[in-house]
Amino acid sequence: MNILILGGGGREHGLAWAVKQNPKCDRLIVAPGNAGIAAIAECADIDIMDGASVVTFAEENAVDFVIIGPEAPLAAGVADALRNAGLLCFGPSQAAARLEVSKAFTKEICDACAAPTAAWARFTEAAPAKDYIRARGAPIVVKADGLAAGKGVIVAMDEATALAAIDEMFAGAFGAAGAEVVIEEFMAGEEASFFVLCDGETVLPIGTAQDHKRVGEGDTGPNTGGMGAYSPAPVLTDAIAQQALDQIIRPTVAELSRRGTPYQGVLYAGLMIEDGRARLVEYNVRFGDPETQVLMMRLGAQALDLMLACARGDLAGHQVHWADDHALTVVMAANGYPEGYDKGSEISGLEGLPEDSFHMTFHAGTTARKGKILAAGGRVLNITARGATLQEAQTRAYAMVDEIDWPEGFCRRDIGWRAL
Numbered sequence: 001m002n003i004l005i006l007g008g009g010g011r012e013h014g015l016a017w018a019v020k021q022n023p024k025c026d027r028l029i030v031a032p033g034n035a036g037i038a039a040i041a042e043c044a045d046i047d048i049m050d051g052a053s054v055v056t057f058a059e060e061n062a063v064d065f066v067i068i069g070p071e072a073p074l075a076a077g078v079a080d081a082l083r084n085a086g087l088l089c090f091g092p093s094q095a096a097a098r099l100e101v102s103k104a105f106t107k108e109i110c111d112a113c114a115a116p117t118a119a120w121a122r123f124t125e126a127a128p129a130k131d132y133i134r135a136r137g138a139p140i141v142v143k144a145d146g147l148a149a150g151k152g153v154i155v156a157m158d159e160a161t162a163l164a165a166i167d168e169m170f171a172g173a174f175g176a177a178g179a180e181v182v183i184e185e186f187m188a189g190e191e192a193s194f195f196v197l198c199d200g201e202t203v204l205p206i207g208t209a210q211d212h213k214r215v216g217e218g219d220t221g222p223n224t225g226g227m228g229a230y231s232p233a234p235v236l237t238d239a240i241a242q243q244a245l246d247q248i249i250r251p252t253v254a255e256l257s258r259r260g261t262p263y264q265g266v267l268y269a270g271l272m273i274e275d276g277r278a279r280l281v282e283y284n285v286r287f288g289d290p291e292t293q294v295l296m297m298r299l300g301a302q303a304l305d306l307m308l309a310c311a312r313g314d315l316a317g318h319q320v321h322w323a324d325d326h327a328l329t330v331v332m333a334a335n336g337y338p339e340g341y342d343k344g345s346e347i348s349g350l351e352g353l354p355e356d357s358f359h360m361t362f363h364a365g366t367t368a369r370k371g372k373i374l375a376a377g378g379r380v381l382n383i384t385a386r387g388a389t390l391q392e393a394q395t396r397a398y399a400m401v402d403e404i405d406w407p408e409g410f411c412r413r414d415i416g417w418r419a420l
Contacts, residue, residue: 002027002062003304005041006048006078007069008034010331010364010382011289014296015067016041017360021301024308029061035373036363048073051081058087066090067307068265071147071286075101079265090307092285095261099252099283103145103182106283113251117280118185118272126170129181133162139186144169146177153223155186189274190418191281192233193291194244196269197306198253199315200262205241206306206320207298208233209291210418215338217414224338225379228415230328230390231294235273235418244271244278252283264310293362293382294327300357328393329384330401331364332411337378345408347373347380353400358386361400380409390419 001024005012013036019025020040031054033043047053049072058066066082068074068091077094091097098105110117122145123129133140142165144152152174156162162183169178193209210233215221236244249269256263268288270281287295296303302321309315334341350373353361362384365377383400387393394416401411 001025001064003029003065003067004058004061004063005030005067005069006054006073008032008037009069009289009377010362010379011287011292012069013037013362013364014293014382015069015287015303017362018296018300018303019067022304023301024304029063031057034363034376035366035368036361038368048078049076051076051078054078055081055085055087058082059085064088065308065311069286071097071100071284074285075147088308088311090265090311092263092265093261096256096263096265097285099256099263099267100285101147103143103282104180106280107182109252109255110248110280113255115248115251115280116277118187120182120184123181123183124179126166129166129183130163132183133159133166136183136185138162141184141186142166142169143182143184144174144178145180145182146174148174148177152177187272187274187279187281189272190235191270191272192236193288194236194241194249194269194271195287195291195295196245196249196267197310197315198263198265198267199310199313200257200264201313202315203245203250203253204306204315204318204320205245206266207231207295207322208236208241209288209294210235211288211291212412212415215412217412218417222338224333226288226290227331227333227412228329229288229290229294230326230393230416230419231291231298232326233419236271236278240273240276240278244269248278248280264313266310289364290329290331290379290382293329293360293384297327297357297360297384297386298322298325323386325386325388326390326393327384327386328390328397328416329362329382330397330411330415331379332381332383332401332404332406332409333379334375334377335408335410341378342408343374343376345375345406347375347409348405349403353403359396359400360384375406375408383411390416394420
């Protein structure tokens, strides 16, 4: 098969790595890709936000299957354009992608199907939003309604922070994403990620993970796109996973089908777990980043077979075959992230790192120039390892980190701390 993956981050490097393991993959193209992806696949320069351009490229290159990595092309309807052209595609329709595009839409779906989640309200003006906060008190959560690259959420532990977040969002700090604001009840507990595939009807769980959103050790400092992750997440026990499936995920999928917008793709549920029960924090309509990297290390070649079954609508009867082990990834980011940071610094030491089914360096924001690897983003590398135990995976990952020479970068040194 000729396979095209859209995207150029660590998630897409993880997907490309897993797809490449499968003998069904004859030719692999990633658009736009990055310096690490270029070592295992062809990189193409196309506008992944333009459905017509993606369709033209796929047809000209005899592409059999398209995997859409990031949320933005899904929100723009690229999956719809591909399906309308008769191309096999992995990723939800624009209508179903509203589960991530609009937090208020997700809340409406949850209310309609009685899925447990936080109490909420939506606002388009600052004054009534502030009145609501004053009436409810803190802690409280303020969210930009739209896509904000994982950064449009303020967990305000005091009223002043919440009020300031309202001013910030309505002043345009998150662009159009903050034109509407959702204010939610603060949910205590431990957060974990639950991933399922759905072909419109069948729901198949494919793994759990736990992300580290805060930039600082001990989960301190501002939110980021994610500073590391591990899989599986022990807090998401079999019983809690079943409750989440029965009360949250399957009712959501059924409600979308009832509305005429069946869900096809990966559905990533962020869950808050307290007292042995899960409530929904949010949905994402694509694989998480950096959770993808640990999931793909554990799934390997079967990831392609599962995504194909999902796209073809024949997921029923498929099973996920896990190795009984653990995976952990450490994000190396440019100094200053998630605020201002410089690009273009050289990263050395990568060539000596092991690359096998137990050790991988997934590139997130890199470029190659004159034989050198340069930083080209905020989150730059995902140093990933598997082990028989989480401790072993952590030890292997940090041993790789210590071989990298990049003074302009940093990482957290406590990835996995909750489970360990």
